[in-house]
Amino acid sequence: DAGVIQSPRHEVTEMGQEVTLRCKPISGHNSLFWYRQTMMRGLELLIYFNNNVPIDDSGMPEDRFSAKMPNASFSTLKIQPSEPRDSAVYFCASTLGLAVYNEQFFGPGTRLTVL
Amino acid sequence: LAKTTQPISMDSYEGQEVNITCSHNNIATNDYITWYQQFPSQGPRFIIQGYKTKVTNEVASLFIPADRKSSTLSLPRVSLSDTAVYYCLVGEDTNAGKSTFGDGTTLTVKP
Numbered sequence: 001d002a003g004v005i006q007s008p009r010h011e012v013t014e015m016g017q018e019v020t021l022r023c024k025p026i027s028g029h030n031s032l033f034w035y036r037q038t039m040m041r042g043l044e045l046l047i048y049f050n051n052n053v054p055i056d057d058s059g060m061p062e063d064r065f066s067a068k069m070p071n072a073s074f075s076t077l078k079i080q081p082s083e084p085r086d087s088a089v090y091f092c093a094s095t096l097g098l099a100v101y102n103e104q105f106f107g108p109g110t111r112l113t114v115l
Numbered sequence: 116l117a118k119t120t121q122p123i124s125m126d127s128y129e130g131q132e133v134n135i136t137c138s139h140n141n142i143a144t145n146d147y148i149t150w151y152q153q154f155p156s157q158g159p160r161f162i163i164q165g166y167k168t169k170v171t172n173e174v175a176s177l178f179i180p181a182d183r184k185s186s187t188l189s190l191p192r193v194s195l196s197d198t199a200v201y202y203c204l205v206g207e208d209t210n211a212g213k214s215t216f217g218d219g220t221t222l223t224v225k226p
Contacts, residue, residue, distance in 0.1 A: 004158075035216075043159070043202070043216035091158045104151075106158025 004107035006092050012113045018080040021110045024073055025094030033104065034067055034077050035091040043091075049075065050098050082114045119203045119217040126223050133190045135220050137203030140184050148179060148186045149204045149214065159202060159216070163188070190222075198224045 005024040013019055025032050033048040047057040049069045057067070064083070069075040079086055089111050093104040120138040127133045139148070147166055151159035163170055165177040165186070176189040190197055200221050206214025 042218055045215065093158065103161040103164075104159075106160065109156075109158055 004092055004094050004105050006090075006107035006110050008110060009108060010111045010113075012115065013082055014115050015083055016081045017114075018078065019082045019086075019112060019114075021077040021079075021090050021092075021112070023075045023077070023092030023107060025075070025092070026105055027073070029094035029096050029105070030072065031095045031098050031102075032069060032075050033093040033095075034075070035093065035106075036088045037091060037109075038088045046077070048098075055098070079112075082112075084114045087112055087114050119205055119215075121201075121203055121217060121220045123218065124221040124223070126225060127193055128225050129194055130192050133193050133197075133222060133224075135188045135190075135201055135203075135222065136185055137188070137217075138185050139203070139205045142183050142205055143207070145207050146183075146205050147207075148177065148183075149206070150175070150177065150188045151202045151204065151216070153200045153202065153219070162201075193222075193224045195224050195226060198222060 004026055007022045011019060031050045034046040035043050036046055037043045044059055046059045047067045048055050052069045052072060065079055067077045089109045091106050091109045093106045095102045095104045147164055149164040150162045152162050153159040163172055163175050163177045165179050167179050167183060170177045178187040200219040202216050202219040204214040204216060
């Protein structure tokens with residue numbers, strides 16, 4: 001398996017633009033997590049899905065952020081409009097089930113820069 | 116959520132054993148302890164997990180005392196490639212979404 005796939009790997013955009021980050025989880029995994037990592041705030045859980053259903057989005061910072069999982073093999077994280085403070089590395093992780101003893105497999109991340 | 120406390124940084128030399136301790140005083144009965152490793156420009160990677168006593172795999176050992184209020188990740192004979200950030204997570208057995216990554220420990224291995 002290719003592991004968790006994220007695209008794009010790097011994104012540079014201007015303030016006010018819409019940004020869409022994409023994630024393909026490992027085949028067979030039914031739980032997906034979106035994280036954001038910055039130097040100031042560390043690694044933060046934004047939202048997670050189980051069987052394509054959002055379970056907890058309390059980590060989503062603002063209404064400008066939205067996430068979808070239309071099917072088991074694809075998820076998106078959208079920021080509209082983007083702001084410079086959204087600059088961060090965004091990780092997607094997948095796992096088999098929500099049990100904490102199931103290893104989370106992380107993607108390579110998307111480095112977002114908002115100018 | 117159980118809060119975790121780790122040293123911000125540690126230094127070691129190649130070939131030494133490294134022990135990183137994580138404090139989690141308010142750990143709940145159903146909580147598991149998980150350690151992840153993160154290299155620069157990569158996502159975190161699972162190292163080891165345990166509930167109590169000792170767990171060992173090909174990479175590390177995890178020691179958990181009876182009161183479970185702390186845990187120690189042990190890396191035997193570290194090499195330069197073990198330089199990374201190590202995170203301790205504590206979370207419910209049935210919901211990984213309730214685990215949170217703390218600040219982590221930056222381990223620097225020197226030649």
